[in-house]
Amino acid sequence: MVYVHTDGGIDHDSWTDPAIGPGINNYTTAGTPVPGSGNLRWAPMGNNTAFFTRFRDQCLFVNQVNTETNSHEDGSYRFATGKLEMGYAPICELHAAKFGAGQPANWMARDDGRAMMSAGLATPTPVPNGDQLRAMVLPNAASATNDFVKQSDFAKTVAVRNARLEALKAAGVMLPKERLLTEQFIAGKEARVRLEAVAANIPQQISQQFPDIQVGLIAAQSGITAAIQVARGGFDAHGNIEDYNGANGSLTRLTNALTFIWDEAAVRGLTDRLFVMVGGEFGRTMLNGSGGKDHNNVGGTYLIMGPPTWALGNRTVGYSGPRHEQRTINRMTGAPDPNGIVLRPSHVHKAIHDYLGIGPSNPMLAMGVPASETINLFNASMVTGHPSLLA
CATH class of the missing domain: 1.10.287 (Helix Hairpins)
Incomplete structure (x- = not known):
């Protein structure tokens, strides 16, 4: 497993939950159409189109996740663990405890302190550089x-x-x-x-751009690591959302890192068992007076990626209104449903725990999602799409 934290709180409207309307974003003002392929739509920013076109069938978008916080620290912790309350295990820790028991560095991490705060099931090993x-x-x-x-x-x-x-x-x-x-x-x-x-698996030259990712994958190939947690920053764009754009913008750096994960995993024979999860901290508002976007508990998003043979990609679950208002979905089908549920990180984590078989044995660490709210996330028929773009 690889967990990528979009440090600063990625804007969903610039990523996997695009909207069209005045004051929401700059691509609406410019008249740039929203691109997409299959069941996916994404913002026309950064290198999104090249990335999502290549990896469409491996991508599951989970949109409009309500984090119930505007705090960076609480948001990063909630996205990584599923909960706001202290004492819960990050998803990488659960995976390491289940599949990396006895490994010397079963959970390698280079992230902020809250996002990798251990619940005592495994100890995060700082990702070393090549020399280390x-x-x-x-x-x-x-x-x-x-x-x-x-x-x-x-x-x-x-x-x-x-x-x-x-x-x-x-x-x-x-x-x-x-x-x-x-x-x-x-x-x-x-x-x-x-x-x-x-x-024997260390190359003569470690990647200068993605050393943490490469070292983590080398460790996974060598059987000493089961979970890798890293961060990519530059997403706290209060001043100018256009900082996301360009060849060195934060979106391009993120998609380049994700592409490297899959390309390097192929080199190391890991693609058939790799699970990648990208999480943020919260959602963001429409454009503010400075051309940036501020914190909003509504609108958080996860990107989940599986192997090329996964057959669970090319789907979007969860959606927002035309101006990114909170919306509810049917927990089994994903269809818009006024009597449905508001997606929260705990729903997503519970579904992943069940799918990967990494749920904690201690009930005190469980997500506490009632049976009436568990979601059918890893059923290929659960699809919401992007209905607000068609409204």
Whole structure:
């Protein structure tokens, strides 16, 4: 699993929940049509069109999620955990605890403190850079490409030491405490062999643009990590929403990072079991007097991506009104329903817990979503679309 936090709170209207109307956005003023493909529509900003066209069948948009907060800290925590109350586990922690038990760094994270606040099920390991990764797995490593001494000489020294320990253990001449310490050392040596396997997967040159993502995927390929949590920033656009646009705008940087995740996962043989989740902090208002957008609890959005063979993409669940008003949907079909539910992060997380089988065994950490509100998110027939664009 890879969780990407859009730090600052991405504007849904600039991403997966576009609207057409005066005062909402600049692309309406410019007369730029809303692009789309299949069941998806997206804002004509950044590199959205190239990205969503390529990955359409892997993308599930979950729009109009009410976070019930305008706070950056509370919003990032709620998107990552599903809850506002303290003490709940981030989605990556649950995944690491379920599928990474015993792995040396089962949850690698480089995100803000609230979004990666542990509930005690797993400990987040800061994502190392290339030099740090190699030093972590090879004691002889001076950097990503250099060693302190010749590796062949180091290997001979280790082999002699290990042979001596095994001989002492076999001879039975050690005192009980010495024997216990020797067995623990040998067990540690075996764990070290597992870590050394990581070194074979480290390239000569680590990506300069996406080192945290690449290192995390190397760790996943090597079997020492089950969950990776990273952030991409530049989304708190109070002053000018056009900061999202351009070759180096925050939207382009985000879609480039997501593209890198899938391309690098293909190189490392991970695409068939990769689950990517992009979360924000809250929604945003219409344009303010400065050409930017302010915080709004209504309008949060998740992007969920599965493998190319997923068959659950090309769908949008949840929608907003013509001017991004709160709307309700049928929890089973996704259709607009005035008697339906308001989507909240807990609904989305509960659906993911059930789909991936990562729900916490401790009921105190569960989402508390009543059966009457559970959503059918991972059923291919649940589709809302973008009905307000047709109004």
